[in-house]
Structures are given as C-alpha cells and as structure tokens.
Amino acid sequence: MPSSTLTVTDNRTDRTYTFPIEDGTVRAMDFRRIKTSDDDFGLMLHDPAFMNTASCRSDITFIDGDRGILEYRGYPIEQLAEQCTFLEVAYLILFGDLPNARELDHWVYEITHHTMLHETAKKFMEGFRYDAHPMPMLVSSVAALASVYPEADNVHDATNRLLQIKRLIAKMPSIAAMSYRHSLGFPYVYPDNDLSYTENFMNMLWRMVEPKYAANPVLARALEVLFILHADHEQNCSTSTMRVVGSALTSPYLCVASAASALAGPLHGGANEEVIRMLDEIDSIADIPAYIQNVKEGRGRLMGFGHRVYKNFDPRAKLIKKIAQDVFGVTGHNPKLEIALELERIALRDDYFTSRKLYPNVDFYSGLIYQAIGFKPEMFTVLFAIPRTVGWLAQWQEMLDDEEQKIARPRQIYTGPRSRRVVPMAERELAAAAR
Numbered sequence: 001m002p003s004s005t006l007t008v009t010d011n012r013t014d015r016t017y018t019f020p021i022e023d024g025t026v027r028a029m030d031f032r033r034i035k036t037s038d039d040d041f042g043l044m045l046h047d048p049a050f051m052n053t054a055s056c057r058s059d060i061t062f063i064d065g066d067r068g069i070l071e072y073r074g075y076p077i078e079q080l081a082e083q084c085t086f087l088e089v090a091y092l093i094l095f096g097d098l099p100n101a102r103e104l105d106h107w108v109y110e111i112t113h114h115t116m117l118h119e120t121a122k123k124f125m126e127g128f129r130y131d132a133h134p135m136p137m138l139v140s141s142v143a144a145l146a147s148v149y150p151e152a153d154n155v156h157d158a159t160n161r162l163l164q165i166k167r168l169i170a171k172m173p174s175i176a177a178m179s180y181r182h183s184l185g186f187p188y189v190y191p192d193n194d195l196s197y198t199e200n201f202m203n204m205l206w207r208m209v210e211p212k213y214a215a216n217p218v219l220a221r222a223l224e225v226l227f228i229l230h231a232d233h234e235q236n237c238s239t240s241t242m243r244v245v246g247s248a249l250t251s252p253y254l255c256v257a258s259a260a261s262a263l264a265g266p267l268h269g270g271a272n273e274e275v276i277r278m279l280d281e282i283d284s285i286a287d288i289p290a291y292i293q294n295v296k297e298g299r300g301r302l303m304g305f306g307h308r309v310y311k312n313f314d315p316r317a318k319l320i321k322k323i324a325q326d327v328f329g330v331t332g333h334n335p336k337l338e339i340a341l342e343l344e345r346i347a348l349r350d351d352y353f354t355s356r357k358l359y360p361n362v363d364f365y366s367g368l369i370y371q372a373i374g375f376k377p378e379m380f381t382v383l384f385a386i387p388r389t390v391g392w393l394a395q396w397q398e399m400l401d402d403e404e405q406k407i408a409r410p411r412q413i414y415t416g417p418r419s420r421r422v423v424p425m426a427e428r429e430l431a432a433a434a435r
C-alpha cells in the first residue's frame, strides 16, 4: 500500500525526513525541520513569482488549466454565463450557493440601495486633472472611501463586513462611471434604482438629457456576461494582493484599492487595452504574417495570448467570442474583428504558439466588445475591476475566516553585503575622487 508521504534525505547530514502529502502538497514549514545543526535556521523553499506555491485552501473557484475548465463554487462557467445574472453569480461566489427567488430579491434590493456615493466622493473626483486615466481615479477613490467608512476597520465583525461588501459591490460602478464622466467634463449621473446592475452602470455612464435611460438589452446582457466571466479567477496577482493586504487586517476599501492597483498592470488586467493597441498597429490582414514573425523572433508578445494557468483554450475566451457576434449584430461591423479572427487562426496553426500552449485568453476579444459597446480603451481595466471586486471580497472573507492564515510574510534569500562600516562623508568624498 503506497503511503501518502514524502521521504527526503539531506546529503549534508545523511539524515532522512518523512513528511505527509495532503491534497498533492507538502507543507513548506515541514522543511524547516531539515537542519545541519541546532542553530541552523532550517531549509526554506525558493519560489519566485509563486510558481509552485499553494498559499491557501479555497472553496471558491476551481480551474483546470490543462483541460480549460473554470467553475465557481462547482458550477461550470458556461452554465452560469448562460443562465444567471451577475448579481446572482456574485451571491454564489460570496455565500457558496445560488440564491432562491426571495434571497435574490433581497440581495438585489440591498446592492441597489447602496449604489449612491457619499457627496465627498465628488470632491475627490474633482481633484483629478481632466485627462487623468480612469484606473488611478478608481483606485484612489475606492481608497478614499476608507475615510468615509472608518467602521469598516472592524474586519472581525461579520455583520459589519457584510455591509462593507455590499457597499463596495454597489459603489464600484458608480465610481467607475464618475471617473469616465469626469474625463469628458460631463456632469455626474446619479444611480437609477429601477434598473439592473449593468443597465444602471450604463445609465450612469451615458445618460444625457433624457429623463430615463433605456439600455440596449443585447449590450446590457453582453456586459452582464462579461462581468460574470471576470468575477473571480482564484489566486491571481490582484487576488493574492487582496489576501496579502487583508491579512494585515486593513480596511476592505484599502484592500480593494491595492488589488485594483495590481490589476492595472499590462500583464494582468491591462492586457485587453494592449490587444486593441496591437490590432491598431497591425492595421490590415496583410500585415499579420510579418507581425507574427516579429513576435516569434522575440520582438514583443501576441497580446491576449498565453496564460500562466491555462495551457489550453481559456473557457472564458470561447464564451466571449460568442458574445462578440451578438454585440457586433447591434453595433455593426468592426474591421478589427477580422484582424483578430485571422490572427487567432494563423497563430493556432503555428508551431511556435501550439508547442508553447499559447491560446487566446479572456482579453483577446473582450477589448473589441468593450470598444463596440462604446468604451475607450482606458476604461477596459476599470470594467474588469468592477466584477472582480466580488471575487476579491469573497477571497478576503475566506482568508479572514481561515484559522490557518496569519499576516502574509514571505522569506528571502539575502544576497547583499554584510557588516559594513559607515565611513565619514569626507572619507567617502576622497574615495569617490580616487575612482
């Protein structure tokens, strides 16, 4: 009977250690027992970029990157995207089960009645320059809400926590819309409680003088599905940031601002903006082979391709391709879609991409859809941050309730000099002159 243990021999001492293997993992702290002497600190694991480290146990999101599977709380993403609303999925991600009709009504009511921003938020917003990028505006405004809701610091009180979760989910679209209107110099639009989550967001973005905003139902549904697809993705860069900052028991507004800052980078949530720039640069189908050749020779990357976890089709990319067709049916033809389709077709037949298991990821088509709906590329990461707030908060809550977790604090291998002597400035000057 094979035993679920790992036996390692330390060749420095000839001592053998046996550690339990649980859920395909060994405990890094077990390795600390491996020492050459009593005053030795013990072995550490060196894992830059956390390529092979499970930092937590989680019940929220399951990904099988080799098979292209994504599930929230055990439900396949395809079923959720086809049959649910975003707030229904948010409830599932946060509380573990799909709501019944009464629970959903209550949840939607609660979120809808927290969409209004404190009037000071307008003042934060007015401080930004007219051409400020909406992502730093969003990050700073969410962080500033920590000053409006100081009681949020009490992160161990579950009732208080739930109130902040509702506020954050409800207010992210309001802040995002405000940042967009600010960049155009348009007056801010207040939320409309008769509308759904995505329709209300569209209302706050685009209502002008009409008394009631009527969202196009195909576009509102497309946005809803995109929000569902972006709601959580287990321990990615921004979610890990959320957990790390949250582990210091920081206010959830500051945690979400930190997670959103991580999301802003071009290798994470900023990639869809880069895809549009790439498609602009390619300009015509005839230019695609030369572009791909450049990428293969190491000059740039094919943006929207490749993923740390998916080594097969990103299931979200498949769903997004379908939505693109619905959206373009309403907004009309976009020549960039032809370039994207041809780029995908050529790359998927090229050994460079197939041998490295580089497939289109969620960002490859999402930017095109956002652009067709009417968003400028600067808004794309903001559109990612709104639904991902749900995932960040669910993971934050799980981390706070997890008795195994403590303040996150990795170790390092120190490689710098030691025990140097501070010399007086005059000596440093002489040394510099002699160099």
Ligand SMILES: CC(C)(COP(=O)(O)OP(=O)(O)OC[C@H]1O[C@@H](n2cnc3c(N)ncnc32)[C@H](O)[C@@H]1OP(=O)(O)O)[C@@H](O)C(=O)NCCC(=O)NCCS
Pocket: 266, 267, 268, 271, 295, 300, 301, 302, 303, 304, 305, 306, 307, 308, 309, 356, 358, 361, 362, 363
């Ligand atoms: C997402 C991403 C950061 C994952 O990176 P990773 O897991 O660290 O993978 P690596 O950078 O180690 O890449 C592995 C190999 O594939 C190549 N590669 C990865 N993504 C590539 C891309 N988009 N275009 C061209 N080559 C790529 C790398 O050059 C490397 O090749 P090599 O083995 O010859 O050196 C990376 O695929 C990427 O930069 N993609 C483009 C940005 C993007 O779309 N991000 C959104 C993610 S949802």
